[in-house]
Amino acid sequence: MSDELRPRSTRSKLSTIARHGRLPRSNPFVTVAKVLAVSLAVLLASGVSVAAIATFDVAASVQESVQLANETEGPAPKIDAIPGGVNLLIVGSDSRKGQDPAFGDEDDTADLNDVTMLLHISEDHSNASVISFPRDMYVPIPECPNPEGGTFDAMSSQKINTTLSYGGLACTVLTVEKLTGLNIPYAAEVQFSGVMAMSTAVGGVPVCVAEDIEDEYTGTYLKAGMHTLEGVDALQFLRTRHGIGDGSDLTRISNQQVFLSSLMRTVKSADTLTDPLKVYSLAKAVTANMSLSTNLNDVSTLASIAVAVKDIDLSKVVFIQVPTGTVDGGVEPIEPDFEELFAAVAADDSLQLAGTTGGGATLDPSAPVTAEPAPAAPADPDAAADPDAAADPATPDPAATDPATTVLSDSVTGQTAGDLTCSVGRTLDQQ
Template identity: 35%
Template sequence: MGRRPAALRAAGLALAGALVLGTATVGWAYWHLNHNIRSVDINSALGDDRPARAVTTPSAPVSAAASPLPAGALNILVLGSDSRSGKANRELGGGDSSGARSDTAMVVHIDAGRTRATVVSIPRDTLVTRPSCPLASGGSTSVAYGTMFNSAYAVGGPVCAVKTVESITGVRMDHYIEVDFSGFAELVDALGGVDVTTTQNIDDDESHLHLQAGPHHLDGKQALALARTRHGIGDGSDLGRIGLQQTLVKALLEQLGGTGLLTDPARLYRAADAITAGLTTDTGLDSLGELMRLGQSLKGLTAGHVRTVMMPVVTAPSDHNRVIAKEPAASELWASLR
């Protein structure tokens, strides 16, 4: 009889140890994911000289015990960049922080109710008037006329990218999300790859991507190459690449909806680690809790209810290798998102 209480005590101690270890592991994982995220205080940098915020609608309650989730319309500027230094980014074709570029720019508009969205791609080769932007080091940049859109990020980082987008669209960006090369590739790998169908052959030695027209299952490195390729399709301009990026966005949304991440904690953690490790946000989204809250508010949004379009453009009269906004179509599109 003496052995049984001893055995029970040992089992109890082992269980208590496992619970403590499990709690510590969860706590460490949360801390790790939280500290992966980098942020920029865009609201403080830009102040009040910005477009008005969209009129919000009441929040949608989750349950009687839970805090209500936001349900108002939302505009998010999403940039893909090579701004992070590090071996992984360099191996994938990225640069260091001193050579930062925004390769991809999308304004994601989420309708009130958060069950439908419009993703508007802005060609990096668009000639714009870049406004004066505040610099972290003090002072500000000069206004630049007829300059390439992606120069905003190069000269003033996320703050100038947001201010330039708001200047040319008249639409307030509620949030900012930037994903670097390695973070994007690792996310695709954490999801088990992504299925896409290309409508034409792609033969691009610069991105090392060679695909025949048809269905493909791509790993992270291949998906990144697809998002960046431009020389192996169409006329080699940024406009052809945008079509591929939009196809990839839809495919990733479908992949996220069908992977069963929430029922597989190990895969969920790998995906979360990949997302947060390559992420820079505004200070309104710079915690795991805020990102989870945003994700929960979008649970009714499916790939079938996401519309992808490109800002209407025409060839620039001053340079046939550049484009400018096509009016009044561009202004009408932005007005529909306010």
Template identity: 40%
Template sequence: MSAESTPEPGIPEPAPTGPRRRGKGRRRKASSKRHKALLVTAWAAAGVVVLGGTGAGYLYFKLNGNLKSVDINGALGTHRPAKVDNGSENILVLGSDTRSGANKKLGGGADDGSARSDTAMIVHVYKGHKKAAVVSVPRDTLIDRPACTDTKGTTYPAASGVMFNSAYSTGGAACAVKTVESLTGIRMDHYLEVDFAGFQKLIDDLGGVQVTTTKNIDDPQSHLDLKAGAHTLTGKQALGLVRTRHGVGDGSDLGRIQLQQAFIKALINQVKHVGVFSNPKKLYDLADTATKAVTTDSDLGSVNSLMDFAGGLKGIGSSHMKMITMPVQYDPANPNRVIMAPAQARLVWTALKHDKPIPKAATAGTATGEAKGVVSAS
């Protein structure tokens, strides 16, 4: 549902104070935009909103009206892991595969309004907000999904041995959060979701992303055909790259995750060189696109809240972010599915819960896919 935007009398006041912060904020906000395939889009929304919302009051209210939010806390109630008061934050970031509207052509399939979580990442921001860890959750992971209630009050029964992304397609954002909290024992403090169409347009607004591929990538299902060599990816090609699973590697979701993580690094380089912050028109276009593309939990469902959130991330550089895939093994009964490696996954969740670095032992010997090194920053 859409975030209610009920401005208080003091809300337009960021305009006078903004220019003073903006000299530093603009450049450093680029840091908070550099961290993932779809994660990067969601954080770009936060970073760009900070910049785009500082002009005239009209721009602020226009961008505020673009935002959509869901009341995760209201849907899940009190039966959740306790908040850990150690200065850290945990954010669930989803890339949504919605089969309706503008996303129909991008996602394929019927325009039936169905949706899946095409990409899922758990972002842990450490105390002090100087470093972070990102844990990608393969959508093909077989899990036991807990009973959950969506934001409209509809309750869904628990299910065993189902794919992870069925949580979102069953009960939306609230059930996705509930499932992640059940798997990890960690409370998600925030939720960010980006859709296909918004991701594609945001990359186009940035002017594309430069990558080099070491192999040909050809996947009609994700509309991607790249020869080995240097490319400046359009939004459509970038979307194809972060979604492809059949064009390279072993055809698993694990290979796709490796491509997504490589794309992050390429996007980091691109953001450094794009003249976004010296071009007000380009800046506003990015802000408009990003705020339309992102859905947040209700605590982040306003420009002011996103400004505060992004401000807390600005000190995190890409070199201070560790990215891993949730420890999994191929399912012996079905090589197209994976199952969580419980002992090693426990090392990850325990580390994050106690705001500690993820130990190397957590991922040693786990399934990884076969797409590492196929894509790099140009």
């Protein structure tokens, strides 16, 4: 889903070279403890959007280092949540460069960002959203830096998935900033192979299929029922378009949300978190298949973003597809719904969906029903009669402590990470 893996920086190469001295053997148990501490933090956030949100070079972190005479091995470092909110853009390219030949000739495809998702973490870390922008959405593209020098001219209306080939990851970020009014200091580009490796690292991702999926383009054939997908099967499930909903990219987004919500539940499950091998393997899988923006390519930043996500309740992590309407050759944002969505994001509101899951997904009919909240206790008539009666100071005022909740327009589709959903498939004779 991205171009070929870019070489590590000169600095990372030089960091492995010792000068004027021998490399003392470090304590392997302390080294592993440090690696797992950071890897665990990364893992806890990784399920939010194709597990590509927060990672670092695990391989580099375990290399031998030069120990000074006055140094002693200490305990694993304490990792704190990043202060304040976070906006992080994740793009997935359809480039075949550096990928398995089974995906096609690397010279036959352009470097298009067919997946563009924005992770937003609220200032108080009480909620998060993962917002998908359809690849065929027409948007204005601002001036973008040319990687070879100079700048590219602005364009009034082009599909958002052309930004990666036009000016690289930086251009995609500038475009989404202009579109949403948000400042986005972090970005990552993900490859096909990364999705495959990550799904395998967690032992497979369980997905529910409501109706048979048949897609001869990706080789995806799944009968109605539950399936545990990993490797190529997981990747092709995310790529399938013809085999779900109405065959459009819009229904593919909702199908991807089925997978991503299940991946997040899998990552945060005890089966994953108590297995050091899975923790390490997932962090390693993500690292080897991503290109990170400069601000994100730092161990402490990556780990602190992960910690900010790990304690957010699944019901407060919302996967959203931006509201769009059909135009000739693609789609465009629906206003004022689009602007209202990002006003709520900028305000750090807790987002609540009023619309459906989209044409590529449906609620799982076998999912347990959430119990209705207990009715509020009747008011105390004596307290109501006494205007001087003070409220119990031990009982906090929810309105004063909880973030505002915005119920989004019906045109905004998606689901929470806690929703159990199924993919809506279609067979070859329906295509």
